[in-house]
């Protein structure tokens with residue numbers, strides 16, 4: 001059920017989709033943030049909302065050096081936001097940043113609808129798309145990390161964590177006023193998190209054993225990485241004939257699928273991995289660390305880029321940031337410009353000039369995929385003869 005824990009179950013089962021108003025603060029002085037930066041960020045927030053089953057009815061943007069500490073946007077903008085929410089019959093407001101618990105409370109009081117932030121939305125999309133038990137455990141861990149500092153004692157702050165997967169968890173059957181109740185909720189969530197953490201570590205140990213076996217058998221490992229919706233799964237399918245879910249939504253893939261691939265006479269494993277996004281919540285990066293190890297422990301990263309995205313270069317930079325953050329900054333990279341069948345010619349030319357070693361392909365039509373296989377074989381031969389780093 002999309003939007004289940006953001007809105008509560010009744011909203012999620014309604015025939016019409018819940019309606020949301022977006023709100024963003026942009027810093028004119030920051031070139032990254034001003035003008036098209038905010039627009040792209042908002043467009044992406046809208047896609048996230050859409051993926052989560054919400055309809056965006058309006059957006060309110062304010063230029064200021066930094067968010068208001070009490071209400072995210074200033075008093076005048078709060079008024080504007082309130083009117084936009086009323087006009088659009090909105091069920092919730094989504095802020096394009098991470099809000100403090102105080103900002104959420106104040107905004108909700110003044111605007112009169114539920115207020116969530118980008119992080120909560122991304123967590124909800126992840127919860128929706130996690131299929132394997134490991135993926136689910138990791139999402140729930142991330143949700144708990146997000147909820148813990150935001151508990152309010154009235155149970156609302158943690159409504160529907162993991163779409164109700166914390167069955168009988170915090171907030172249920174807990175009596176007693178204010179602080180005591182809050183403390184009980186906190187304790188239960190922490191206990192739950194520590195149990196989940198233990199299970200994630202166990203699964204991670206098993207994954208490590210599989211990896212060791214592969215290393216012993218000298219099977220090189222390739223990880224497909226890249227921005228969400230870049231076409232990673234489509235490329236895996238194209239290269240291996242696999243049948244991984246390909247969808248025009250963000251974060252369709254959360255659980256790594258590993259397939260065998262043969263290029264020339266070389267056999268390798270090819271892993272599809274979770275996509276990255278601007279402002280990927282650190283709670284998710286922490287919780288998904290073991291899944292993301294698939295990238296940091298691989299011999300080669302195939303970095304897939306949606307060459308038709310207007311901010312492709314920014315997406316490349318974001319992916320590099322996250323790769324560094326998860327300790328995969330040193331993994332050799334093969335950059336692949338995908339979706340050349342729809343990328344505007346001019347943009348493609350700019351990207352090729354900027355990344356002369358990149359390969360241009362279309363996972364959809366198969367164009368350029370032959371050259372990619374050749375390049376893969378060459379790179380795998382290189383990493384195969386190179387001295388393995390101690391971590392592998």
Ligand SMILES: Nc1nc2c(ncn2[C@@H]2O[C@H](COP(=O)(O)OP(=O)(O)OP(=O)(O)O)[C@@H](O)[C@H]2O)c(=O)[nH]1
Nearest residue numbers: 228229230231232233234247251252253275363364
């Ligand atoms: N036109 C075109 N569309 C493509 C191409 N490759 C993938 N797509 C489309 O792009 C969308 C995303 O593809 P996926 O393979 O699911 O992307 P992903 O990178 O695995 O995305 P996540 O798992 O959500 O991070 C789908 O609608 C695909 O059909 C391509 O070469 N050309």
Ligand SMILES: [Mg+2]
Nearest residue numbers: 232233252253
């Ligand atoms: Mg995918």
